[in-house]
Ligand code: CP
């Protein structure tokens with residue numbers, strides 16, 4: 001793995017290895033063990049869109065591992081004044097050990113990676129959110145064990161997070177039931193690629209049917225960043241896809257409810273559900289930190305052989 005632009009950049013064995021590394025790093029943080037695997041390493045973090053979890057978890061991950069992260073708002077860079085992506089990529093490659101980017105358009109990160117000589121990490125694009133899904137898989141594993149026995153019902157928009165979840169099915173064997181309104185299905189090319197890779201993905205437009213056999217119910221905002229002008233239409237189109245108590249009650253008794261956050265209570269999820277006993281959203285958010293550390297170690301290295309166990 002050179003870059004992490006799509007979750008499908010990982011082979012199943014690499015994903016297993018990353019999950020184990022996340023577990024180890026999580027234990028280390030809990031035990032208070034201080035490590036400096038990334039001493040003298042720098043991460044540039046370019047944000048074209050806002051972030052709470054991704055920004056802070058990457059920054060804290062670098063600090064915890066003895067390295068340094070630079071927050072770079074798009075408009076604070078010459079990028080905002082039109083400096084080409086390909087020039088920025090080559091310049092940053094001379095300074096830092098990896099670049100994490102959150103971009104509006106997936107092609108921006110692909111272009112950057114083409115010219116970057118250091119690893120590039122997708123911190124969310126309109127097409128995918130691989131770092132989120134790595135934290136999600138750790139969370140699901142913690143609650144449900146073997147991922148190949150898990151059924152996840154995706155309720156709502158077939159967006160960037162949904163696309164990455166679908167691709168992850170090909171790496172884990174997790175079954176994904178996608179329930180979206182007509183016209184809001186996940187990206188066709190991604191679904192095709194996932195199916196070719198062996199993903200177990202099925203479509204069920206009725207959310208009440210989609211959740212019946214689910215171990216995990218996962219939802220995300222109806223209006224993603226960059227789609228703000230569609231908000232009013234989306235509010236109407238997604239009305240039947242709200243994750244509310246009545247829907248959760250149709251699933252297994254031990255179903256867990258996930259949301260990558262930020263959530264819009266009263267839209268895609270009710271306050272009752274997100275605050276309720278099935279919700280694991282804050283464990284999921286915490287795991288972003290452990291996942292980012294594993295991603296960074298895998299891409300820019302530094303973990304000593306004796307520490308690998
Ligand atoms: N889930 C997630 O990526 O959150 P942020 O937008 O706050 O980074």
Ligand code: NVA
Nearest residue numbers: 159220224225261262
């Ligand atoms: N689908 C959401 C995810 C936010 C973390 C968005 O793109 O805005």
